Every structure is written in C-alpha cells, then in structure tokens.
Amino acid sequence: METLLLPFSPRFIVLTICAVVTALLIAIGIADRKIFDILLVPILIFAALTLLGVRDLLQKSHAVLRNYPISAHIRFLLEEIRPEMRQYFFESEKDGMPFSRDTRAVVYQRAKMELDKRPFGTQEDVYREGYEWMHHSVSPKAHAREKFRVAIGGPDCAKPYSASVFNISAMSFGALSPNAVRALNAGAKKGGFAHDTGEGGVSPYHREMGGDIIWEIGSGYFGCRHRDGTFDPEAFARVAGEDQIKMVELKISQGAKPGHGGVLPAAKVSEEISKIRGVAMGEDCISPASHRAFSTPVGMMQFIAEMRRLSGGKPAGFKLCIGHPWEFLAICKAMMETGIYPDFIVIDGNEGGTGAAPLEFMDHLGMPMREGVNFVHNALVGINARDRIKIGASGKIATAFDMARAMAIGADWCNSARGFMFSLGCIQSLSCHTDRCPTGVATQDPTRARALYVPLKIDRVQNYHHATLHSLTELIAAAGLEHPQQLRPIHFSQRTSTTQVQSFAQLYPALRPGELLEGTEDPRFRDGWRMARSETFQPAL
Known part of the structure; x- marks a missing residue:
C-alpha cells in the first residue's frame, strides 16, 4: 500500500502532478481538436517537466534529485544565486566578505568622484575585540601638497x-x-x-x-x-x-x-x-x-x-x-x-x-x-x-x-x-x-x-x-x-x-x-x- 501511495508523497508529488496534467491536456486536446493548438504550449511545458522528472529518478549523480525529482532543482537554483542574494539583500554595510559593502562602496564613489562621506556616525562597534584606530594630534599639520x-x-x-x-x-x-x-x-x-x-x-x-x-x-x-x-x-x-x-x-x-x-x-x-x-x-x-x-x-x-x-x-x-x-x-x-x-x-x-x-x-x-x-x-x-x-x-x-x-x-x-x-x-x-x-x-x-x-x-x-x-x-x-x-x-x-x-x-x-x-x-x-x-x-x- 505504501508503494502505491508513494507517487502522492511530498517527495514525488510534483512529478506526479506534471505527468497527470500532461496526460489530461493531451486527452482534452484529442477530444476537442479545436483547442489542441491552444493547449500545445502547456502540453510541451508539462511534458518536458515530466521527462525531466523521469531523468532525475534514473540519474545516479545527485541523490537529492532521485528522491525529489523536479522540485530539488529549486535547491540548485538557490545555490546558484545565493551569493547575489546574500550580497544584495542580507549582508550589512560592514560584514560582507572578503570586502564589506562599505569598503566596496567607498571605492566606487571615489572612482566616480562622487560623495564618499557617511552620515550619522560610525557603524563600527568601537568596543568589540579587534577594533583598531589611528591616533590624532591636538596640533594637526596642514595637508601636504607633495605627492607621496x-x-x-x-x-x-x-x-x-x-x-x-x-x-x-x-x-x-x-x-x-x-x-x-x-x-x-x-x-x-x-x-x-x-x-x-x-x-x-x-x-x-x-x-x-x-x-x-x-x-x-x-x-x-x-x-x-x-x-x-x-x-x-x-x-x-x-x-x-x-x-x-x-x-x-x-x-x-x-x-x-x-x-x-x-x-x-x-x-x-x-x-x-x-x-x-x-x-x-x-x-x-x-x-x-x-x-x-x-x-x-x-x-x-x-x-x-x-x-x-x-x-x-x-x-x-x-x-x-x-x-x-x-x-x-x-x-x-x-x-x-x-x-x-x-x-x-x-x-x-x-x-x-x-x-x-x-x-x-x-x-x-x-x-x-x-x-x-x-x-x-x-x-x-x-x-x-x-x-x-x-x-x-x-x-x-x-x-x-x-x-x-x-x-x-x-x-x-x-x-x-x-x-x-x-x-x-x-x-x-x-x-x-x-x-x-x-x-x-x-x-x-x-x-x-x-x-x-x-x-x-x-x-x-x-x-x-x-x-x-x-x-x-x-x-x-x-x-x-x-x-x-x-x-x-x-x-x-x-x-x-x-x-x-x-x-x-x-x-x-x-x-x-x-x-x-x-x-x-x-x-x-x-x-x-x-x-x-x-x-x-x-x-x-
């Protein structure tokens, strides 16, 4: 009984749906040839997904695809775009690696001769272990004119x-x-x-x-x-x-x-x-x-x-x-x-x-x-x-x-x-x-x-x-x-x-x-x- 229900389990339900939808669309198209041309594109899409799922079941390189045909490809897609997602949506101004967003931004701004100043104080935690600073003088010098x-x-x-x-x-x-x-x-x-x-x-x-x-x-x-x-x-x-x-x-x-x-x-x-x-x-x-x-x-x-x-x-x-x-x-x-x-x-x-x-x-x-x-x-x-x-x-x-x-x-x-x-x-x-x-x-x-x-x-x-x-x-x-x-x-x-x-x-x-x-x-x-x-x-x- 468990084997018969396996196609309807969460692991295989996507493949099952694709196969059933493909069959239904083909059947409807055969029954009413007037709408077959309209259904052709959906049939090709769901048939391709079904073939992909069958391939996933039979291939031996990726265990996760054998257990989650079609749906496991979402994992590989997320892995592919993970660096971009992290950089654009999740990292703060200071924690990007190897260079923080703040460092990259200041280089871009200086290269374009745009405003490179920051408002409202430092975002550094000045009391964290490892924080470093440079000492200033109460008697600063005039800016040097010579190129160092x-x-x-x-x-x-x-x-x-x-x-x-x-x-x-x-x-x-x-x-x-x-x-x-x-x-x-x-x-x-x-x-x-x-x-x-x-x-x-x-x-x-x-x-x-x-x-x-x-x-x-x-x-x-x-x-x-x-x-x-x-x-x-x-x-x-x-x-x-x-x-x-x-x-x-x-x-x-x-x-x-x-x-x-x-x-x-x-x-x-x-x-x-x-x-x-x-x-x-x-x-x-x-x-x-x-x-x-x-x-x-x-x-x-x-x-x-x-x-x-x-x-x-x-x-x-x-x-x-x-x-x-x-x-x-x-x-x-x-x-x-x-x-x-x-x-x-x-x-x-x-x-x-x-x-x-x-x-x-x-x-x-x-x-x-x-x-x-x-x-x-x-x-x-x-x-x-x-x-x-x-x-x-x-x-x-x-x-x-x-x-x-x-x-x-x-x-x-x-x-x-x-x-x-x-x-x-x-x-x-x-x-x-x-x-x-x-x-x-x-x-x-x-x-x-x-x-x-x-x-x-x-x-x-x-x-x-x-x-x-x-x-x-x-x-x-x-x-x-x-x-x-x-x-x-x-x-x-x-x-x-x-x-x-x-x-x-x-x-x-x-x-x-x-x-x-x-x-x-x-x-x-x-x-x-x-x-x-x-x-x-x-x-x-």
Whole structure:
C-alpha cells in the first residue's frame, strides 16, 4: 500500500502532478481538436517537466534529485544565486566578505568622484575585540601638497625608481581581460603610479598604454624562458631593458596560494597567450611550485643580482608570503654572506586573493600581511639592512586607513589588486575563476570583456588612486605628521578585549638595529635565526 501511495508523497508529488496534467491536456486536446493548438504550449511545458522528472529518478549523480525529482532543482537554483542574494539583500554595510559593502562602496564613489562621506556616525562597534584606530594630534599639520612617493633602489642600483606609495598589485593578463589591463595601465600612466604585471608576462595591452610597469617573473619564467621552461637571460634582458619597465620582481610565492604551482591547460593556451608567455601551443602551461634557476638562499641572491644586471641596473627585488620564519632569515644570512641585497621586498599576505586557490591554501596557509610586513621589517633592522631595502605591502588594501596601518608597522608603500578591480567595476561576484565575470574584468570571453569601456575606466582608476591618496594626506595631517614614512606603531591602537587596549608598539615589538647579529632573545626570532642557514632553505635542527 505504501508503494502505491508513494507517487502522492511530498517527495514525488510534483512529478506526479506534471505527468497527470500532461496526460489530461493531451486527452482534452484529442477530444476537442479545436483547442489542441491552444493547449500545445502547456502540453510541451508539462511534458518536458515530466521527462525531466523521469531523468532525475534514473540519474545516479545527485541523490537529492532521485528522491525529489523536479522540485530539488529549486535547491540548485538557490545555490546558484545565493551569493547575489546574500550580497544584495542580507549582508550589512560592514560584514560582507572578503570586502564589506562599505569598503566596496567607498571605492566606487571615489572612482566616480562622487560623495564618499557617511552620515550619522560610525557603524563600527568601537568596543568589540579587534577594533583598531589611528591616533590624532591636538596640533594637526596642514595637508601636504607633495605627492607621496618613495625612492626604490639601493647602493647597487644604477636606475632607482621614484614610486607612488600606492600602486596596482600583481594581476596577470589571462586572469584579467585585455580591456582591464588597458584601463589599469593607462590609469597608472595618467595618475603617475606603477602597474605590476603579475607572472603572466608583459602583454601588448601593457605596452599599448605606456604606464610604468613592474615586471614580475615567477617560476614559469613567462616571457623570458627557453623551450624547456628554464630561464632565458637574453630574453629577460630584451624585455627588462624597455624604458616602460621600471622595476623587476621575482615572485617566490603569492598570498592566495603560497607553495602551490599552477597549470593552464593546453586547451586554454591561445595563440596570444602562447606568444606572450613563450610557451608552445598544444601543451600545458606549467608554473612550478618552486624555482629551477636557484635552490638555495645564496643562489636566490645571485639570481636577483643577475636580474638587476640584465635589466641595466633597474631596481630588482622579490615578492613572497612569509611561511617558515627560518627561511626568510636564511635569505637575510645569504644577503650578508654574498653582499647582495635586493632593492625591495614585497610582502603578500595570506588574505590576498585575486588568484583562485584551493580552500585549504586560501584559508589556512601563509602568514597574514601585517605579521609578515612587521617580521620582515624587524629582520632587516636586525641585520642593519633596513635602510637599503624598501618594503611593499599587499593583501586586502583598499582604503587610506589600510595603507596607513601597513606603513606604521614597516611598509614603505602599498599595492592593491582588488581595490583597483573595484574601480574598474568589479562587483565581487566571486566568479573570477569561471571565466564568467559579469563586468568584463576577470575574463577572456570577448563578449563579456567588451562590457568594460576602457576610456571611462581609465579615469576611474586614476580617480580612485587620487582620492585614496588625498584621504591618506588628510589622515597623516590629522596625526600631526607630514609624510606617511613618519608613521610608527605608536600611532595606532587595537582593542584586545572590551576593557583592554594595546598600542601597536606593544602588539608589534621592535628589534634594535643589529640585534640579530648580536644575538637576540626575542622569541619571534631567536630559534629561527639559529636554524637559518644561507646555503639551504632547510633548517638546522
């Protein structure tokens, strides 16, 4: 009896109704052929739903469809639109992730040069644990008129570069559409700041617009590789010598997926990508997890010196997300042993995220940006090298407060990737890895990329940069300072409980100049310094 009633149970009632309605409509149409044409469309609709239900019953991939034919498709539809529903109807101004609605809105407003002020007081809970603020002065300064810039290039650099303190972080052509690259680079040229290529190579869309370029090369050596994937110094020298390229950057790791290589399947290696990256069509484009040009800290320093030489003396440095502390300290020891120092180091935090990554890597691998910046800053202070090496910070930086906070704990300048994506019109749809970006920013589909109108977006990129630096100017002046390089940890505080507050100077204690050389007892460095060896990345246990 239960089996006979099963078609009328809640699980199967939708399929039963569709089948019965289909049969009734067909019967009515046969009985009265005058109305058959009128009933044809409903018959086709209900017949299609019935066939869908039968398919659901017979398929084996989805258990929920076997138990709830037809109706379970509503679940998949809701799953598909869940991010949009949450973003548009349920999230507050402050709790959207990875960037809150308030942060996205202020970028849009600044990019469009619209009113970016907020009424009626802060929506932040200023008594929650983790709330942070910047100290102001009772004697604020006048707003600085100069554009905040930083000179990058140590004693061994023949062509130092004066960089803005706010630049476009590494995003490759391939991840970004041609129009996105065009707009970013032209906006950088118009605003007088730099554009990092990412490891995908220098594309025609970078060159077309003429903006200052930081050329990043990764373990795939795209744009400067031999046929077998090894580093080609002659090809590197040809590209690095171009006037448009201002600095060369070696990518060791990125915050979104440190220690994880990448593969662009052969099917996606177009003729254009093949030419730009220097890879063969019909073969997988592989970016290994580690470099083949060197395998030790000393070898890494020698490679950076070679990059600087081949580029004609331009600033050469590297980017990484901090992992094992002893590995970076081994790099420091290699600097001292070889006498080779990079001109700059960019610290990418694990909160960085323009690259698609496995969940475990994205959520739980790598040091966050602030801890990484402060660790590197103190390590360089500890070996008396901080004055010759500049530090860049990247990882979820979008506002002037983000910049000031990073610079207070050790950064000389900041890079932003997603902030500039928002300025192009990115709506945080979280579809970057699907090639279905709704705004034409992160796609190689020309029918989608055409939505990004380059002349308009050039202005918005430049506007966002200008307005953010203006806001930074206001913050600096309010603190009684004249330049962001004067920021120190004592200028910021964090609430560590509802009743306790600590200065950043307490949260991020400083090493003395030369302290690592003298022998430190600071637990953050003591054991790592002992384990670090310049001849290998492996620890001395």
